[in-house]
Amino acid sequence: MELPQPDPAVLARKDALIARLRDILPEDAIIHDPAETRAYECDALTAYKCPPLCAVLPASTEEVAGVLRACHAMGVPVVPRGAGTSLAGGALPTADSVILGVARMTEVIETDYDNRFIRVQTGRTNLSVTGAVEEEGFFYAPDPSSQLACAIAGNIAMNSGGAHCLKYGVTTNNLMGVTMVQMDGTVVEIGGAHLDSGGLDLLGLICGSEGQLGVVTEATLRILPKPEGARPVLMGFDSSEVAGACVSDIIKSGILPVAIEFMDRPCIEATEAFAKAGYPMCEALLIVEVEGSEAEIDHQLGLIMDIARRHNPVELREARDADEAGRIWLGRKSAFGAMGQINDYMCLDGTIPVSSLPMVLRRIGEMSKEYGLGVANVFHAGDGNMHPLILYNANEPGQLELCEALGADILKLCVEAGGCLTGEHGVGIEKRDLMSTQFDPADLEIQMAVKDVFDPGWLLNPAKVFPLDVSEARRRPAMAAE
């Protein structure tokens, strides 16, 4: 993956920039010592690293506005950063950029149960939003796997999903309003505690824009009353095709499970060795969870198991209580950790129409053999969001490149099957150069035109999302500023 060359003129202005930032922020909110800026050299896509010019940690919308105004005036690129958990390199700096981290902005501003919303500063972690309202019986629905660590700011930037979005939707479906600072320091309020826009849906545009249109400092989020209960059923099948057909039949039956998770044999084996959840050894395993009162859950699980039995499962295990439910989820929740124990891995995020699941899984198996790299599949089957994990050895020269090439081929397959490159992780740098396989030049041009409106100088997170050669003409004037 290529990164643009830093602008020497910006590098030369480092001292002047730091001096200017000192007028806006307290000393301990400006990190410029090269030994300390290394803490910001990468996010969760750790294969790529580059320390920034400096990092700043503002504590309020006003301070964010001050920083952006200063960087705007000096022509310095800014890379916004939530908690740095992006798997796509969304918060990867360039050497000539300022990392703007929201880690100090974690306050709950307002909680309103009657009107079912919470307003927070966006440095707050996803799980601690639920933490702030769960005593009153509420929760915040989007639940990315990194929810313990990831920040709402990053969730909004990437429009994060999670296991339960089949029923509750992703971030954009649960976001009611934002306070956003534009690159020139202008603060705008979009949406609020009411529903829907009276004009263009700017909120929907901002969500998922990967920090390229503005820095979101506060967010109004929809909170929901917790269901009375939830319980999963686990089912094993002797082929992925059959598991895929079972998913389709469950969905067609009129039941809307809260989650349908899928694991294949390589993933089951690794998970069993690591977490010992007692999963059956089979080709494909599904975990299907439903919610409601005890009687409602019994009824729905009964219907789901009837459907499963028609597909001759090799295993069918209903959770009778919370303990059994916990054991069923244990393996799935530790799947990524388990894979990490045995190998380096790259996690993909392509999404496909559910109907193409068997074909895509078969092709991935073939590609895995062609490349000589193992691939384990664990994903949200109800919505077609695949997470193939490509296993490789980072210490062996050439393996990362081989892994990236296989990853690119798998993502192209997802697009060919009628799907997309990324379902919930975002494009970042990781999928940037594949964008042209999904979009025609004009489709990319209109997206870049949107960025032109919000950030005419292309200073906000400029080297992401769009292939570098496609965005070059727009990024160049930024370098020439001042």
Added chain:
Amino acid sequence: MQPKDEAELAQIIAARNAPVWIAGGGTCGSVPEGVERLDTAGLSGITLYEPGALTLVAKAGTPLFEIEAALDAEGQRLAFEPWDARRLMGAGGAPTIGGVVAMNASGPRRIAVGAMRDFMLGVRFVDGMGQVLKNGGRVMKNVTGYDLVKLMTGSRGALGVLTEVSLKVLPRPEAAGTVLIDGLSDPDAVRAMSAALTSPYEVTGAAHMPQGPGGTPLTLIRVEGFETQVTYRTGALQALLAEFPHVRVETDPDVTAALWAGVRDAAPFHAREGDVWRISCKPSDGPDLGARAQAQGLLYDWGGGLIWALVPSGTDLRARLGAYDGHATRVRGGGDGIPNLQPEPPALAALTEGLRAKFDPKGLFNPGLMA
């Protein structure tokens, strides 16, 4: 003009310099004088429907009834419950899916499942230079590039002519039941709806008619699901709302369907003169805003977060409402200098103008509609 396909539409727009008025079914108002009508009826038909993937793709001019019939045959539906403007507007025509998307037309179930925009998976459209563009796709989760699908939804044709849309659809539940409460004041009704909406019983509709079908106040709280579920949940809600007098349960499918269609389409105002506004607000602000509106008729939906207000023609309702968290849109009436859409603060108006200039640099689409 009635282009027969997307390619012909693109040619027309590329060559054109005079404004056009994009019309689907033409159910939301009339074409301004001197502006040529661009009819999307030629772009019609369901192009893909996969019930097992909860996905439907249709050309923008496809009549809504055609889509609803196809879904119904598979036991599915458009869960956002698009409202039908015809009787309110006194218009004929058949609503099209493109019109529903362009207006982000969402009904009572919006509070539970999301708005029309939350069911949009992908769009194809022709921009103001005649380019055919696409965004999104036909999969449930997609964060590849900017979400122009949301931007196009509800943009009232100001950014381009929709040619094809991909939608998420949902199963139609087996049963529905409505808890009815008679005689509540507006503040008590919002309190009751809020209690229901903060319960775990997954309420899919919460509305209050200060003048219900019998001329007296009626509050409606809906649940849907399996038959056993509806019985259990309506019972649980009845117990939860025991502090209010006259709580009863209606489960007759025809009666509940008619009641909710009335809420969805603002039936109380159909045969009455005057301007009709929709106010989106924080639900607990609803009763106060309702009072400030000094309206001839009110209808609360979305637990109080949506107020339909009937006022004499030419009333500047925004002046009456003052400042609040939300916005007001006039859906019936106009031509009197009062903007139908809520004016935006300068910084947001600049973004809106900037986007329109990029998508429609020749200023062709729906002149005046966004004002």
